[in-house]
Amino acid sequence: MADAPADVPRTTDDVRRDYMAMTQRRRLYSGLILVIFVALMVSGFRIADARNAGGFWDGWHNVLDFPAQVWGEAAEKIQELPANLVTFLPALIETVNIAAASTLVGTLLAIVISLLATRGLARWPRLIPVFRRIMDIMRAIPEIVIALILIFVMGGGPVPAMIAIAFHTVGALGKLFSEVNENASLQPVEGLQSVGASWSQRMLLGVMPQVAPNYLSYTLLRFEINVRASAILGFVGAGGIGYELRNTMSWGQGQFDEAAAIFLLLFLTIILFDQLSSHFRERLTKGAAL
Amino acid sequence: MLTIANLTKQFGRNTAVDAVSFTVNKPGMIGIIGRSGAGKSTLLRMLNRLTDASEGRIEFEGRDVTALAGKAKRAWQSDCAMIFQQFNLVPRMDVVSNVLHGTLNRRSVMTTMFNLYPQADIHRAIDILDRLGIAEHAPKRAEALSGGQQQRVAIARALMQEPKVVLADEPIASLDPMNAQLVMEDLRRIHEEDGRTVIANLHTLDTARRYCERVIGMREGRIVFDGTPQQLTTGVARDIYGADASFSEDSTSTSFESLDRETREALYEAEATV
Numbered sequence: 001m002a003d004a005p006a007d008v009p010r011t012t013d014d015v016r017r018d019y020m021a022m023t024q025r026r027r028l029y030s031g032l033i034l035v036i037f038v039a040l041m042v043s044g045f046r047i048a049d050a051r052n053a054g055g056f057w058d059g060w061h062n063v064l065d066f067p068a069q070v071w072g073e074a075a076e077k078i079q080e081l082p083a084n085l086v087t088f089l090p091a092l093i094e095t096v097n098i099a100a101a102s103t104l105v106g107t108l109l110a111i112v113i114s115l116l117a118t119r120g121l122a123r124w125p126r127l128i129p130v131f132r133r134i135m136d137i138m139r140a141i142p143e144i145v146i147a148l149i150l151i152f153v154m155g156g157g158p159v160p161a162m163i164a165i166a167f168h169t170v171g172a173l174g175k176l177f178s179e180v181n182e183n184a185s186l187q188p189v190e191g192l193q194s195v196g197a198s199w200s201q202r203m204l205l206g207v208m209p210q211v212a213p214n215y216l217s218y219t220l221l222r223f224e225i226n227v228r229a230s231a232i233l234g235f236v237g238a239g240g241i242g243y244e245l246r247n248t249m250s251w252g253q254g255q256f257d258e259a260a261a262i263f264l265l266l267f268l269t270i271i272l273f274d275q276l277s278s279h280f281r282e283r284l285t286k287g288a289a290l
Numbered sequence: 291m292l293t294i295a296n297l298t299k300q301f302g303r304n305t306a307v308d309a310v311s312f313t314v315n316k317p318g319m320i321g322i323i324g325r326s327g328a329g330k331s332t333l334l335r336m337l338n339r340l341t342d343a344s345e346g347r348i349e350f351e352g353r354d355v356t357a358l359a360g361k362a363k364r365a366w367q368s369d370c371a372m373i374f375q376q377f378n379l380v381p382r383m384d385v386v387s388n389v390l391h392g393t394l395n396r397r398s399v400m401t402t403m404f405n406l407y408p409q410a411d412i413h414r415a416i417d418i419l420d421r422l423g424i425a426e427h428a429p430k431r432a433e434a435l436s437g438g439q440q441q442r443v444a445i446a447r448a449l450m451q452e453p454k455v456v457l458a459d460e461p462i463a464s465l466d467p468m469n470a471q472l473v474m475e476d477l478r479r480i481h482e483e484d485g486r487t488v489i490a491n492l493h494t495l496d497t498a499r500r501y502c503e504r505v506i507g508m509r510e511g512r513i514v515f516d517g518t519p520q521q522l523t524t525g526v527a528r529d530i531y532g533a534d535a536s537f538s539e540d541s542t543s544t545s546f547e548s549l550d551r552e553t554r555e556a557l558y559e560a561e562a563t564v
Contacts, residue, residue, distance in 0.1 A: 012425055015419075015425045016416050018428075019428050019429055023405065027406070030404055
């Protein structure tokens with residue numbers, strides 16, 4: 001490439017022509033993508049509608065019937081609401097407990113496995129694919145399947161739910177953490193390596209301070225998701241507020257006031273933890289050094 | 291044309307810009323000089339309405355700029371282009387798209403989303419790039435260009451706006467002397483050939499002297515000098531920069547040749563210790 005390369009346009013007209021051609025090509029691509037997107041949406045909707053027992057167009061105007069009935073019954077017995085809230089509080093605490101324990105256990109394991117699965121940081125670089133596949137498996141199996149198996153083996157209760165949620169959390173958070181780790185600077189790690197630090201020391205002192213704010217942010221989001229997951233697992237006999245919700249939500253028992261109280265409790269819990277997490281995230285990213 | 295009256299900006303208890311008033315009667319090339327933290331950037335940001343003023347008034351051709359909101363404010367921003375120290379381009383988009391961003395105020399969200407700029411605009415964008423000597427980089431991503439080239443793309447974006455005023459906030463502070471000269475010459479041409487007003491924050495005296503016909507000196511948020519480059523004596527400069535008798539103009543210079551050997555060596559040493 002000693003003399004001027006032939007593919008560099010010389011005149012403004014060449015630049016104009018080439019750029020217009022490129023723009024036309026790009027417009028064509030975005031047009032095609034738009035067409036494919038619309039086609040997928042329409043066909044997907046039609047398949048779903050055809051397989052539906054009731055049919056979307058026949059049933060959609062009934063959507064508001066259930067909330068309306070819950071609202072109606074709850075409004076009728078509004079004076080019982082405080083008593084209901086108190087009644088279901090212990091069940092809520094059990095649910096939050098399951099979520100907290102599983103998030104804690106899951107996060108600790110996720111940190112270790114994510115470090116082992118990150119290029120540049122891994123203790124055994126050759127085993128990176130192995131740890132990645134382990135995380136994939138953990139993410140792929142739904143919590144409810146693990147919970148059902150464990151309940152079958154160990155009997156109902158909060159412990160199977162805790163293990164099931166923690167298992168899924170390791171896979172889900174491990175993936176997110178390892179993406180955070182990839183963006184961490186390797187210079188501090190190398191600095192610690194040069195003074196003879198072990199792998200654990202390098203990770204603890206070189207990587208953790210860089211990634212902690214992001215870890216915390218993902219963990220708190222996961223905690224919110226886990227509160228909801230542990231409520232759902234109550235449906236299959238894992239205890240907590242989900243069990244109570246299943247009982248009160250059945251049609252025609254006149255217990256919708258209690259269902260409304262449970263929804264309210266869950267809603268308040270999510271708001272509380274959302275506020276808490278934004279508070280701590282703020283402090284960790286802007287506040288004092290870790 | 292442009293009247294600034296009593297313009298003040300407070301950040302908490304700090305006053306960044308303190309009752310600044312000046313008038314521009316005809317299109318000119320104006321340099322604002324001062325130490326870092328003197329309030330130069332805040333002043334320009336208030337002119338573009340990136341920052342709201344705490345007190346005071348900006349008036350441009352009968353428009354009360356400080357009172358504008360919503361659509362009218364965005365229309366003013368389109369009339370009053372801004373060039374930044376760190377270029378502020380979209381790094382992953384190509385050069386022409388970045389220049390076409392200058393027309394965003396006239397385009398709807400849908401047209402911009404599907405990249406449906408009119409062909410005339412695209413041709414004009416390439417012509418502007420050609421005028422600034424970087425047309426051959428048109429299809430490249432902005433991040434692939436050097437600092438000087440990126441700053442010229444930013445100037446092209448500003449020109450695409452067809453602005454009445456061009457504000458430049460330390461346009462050459464992150465460029466090497468060679469590119470700094472090219473960018474300053476481009477700004478000068480915008481003023482001379484297109485008759486637009488250019489207001490540039492500069493932190494070096496010699497650049498202001500060389501390219502501007504009017505120099506405003508700021509210190510601690512206040513205007514302490516407003517006049518021609520000829521009136522800008524060493525004594526006045528000392529006052530602007532708050533320096534003592536040992537101050538010489540060379541110490542604020544960016545052009546390498548004007549430094550004497552001793553200063554150059556001192557610079558090397560200083561850089562080595564940083």
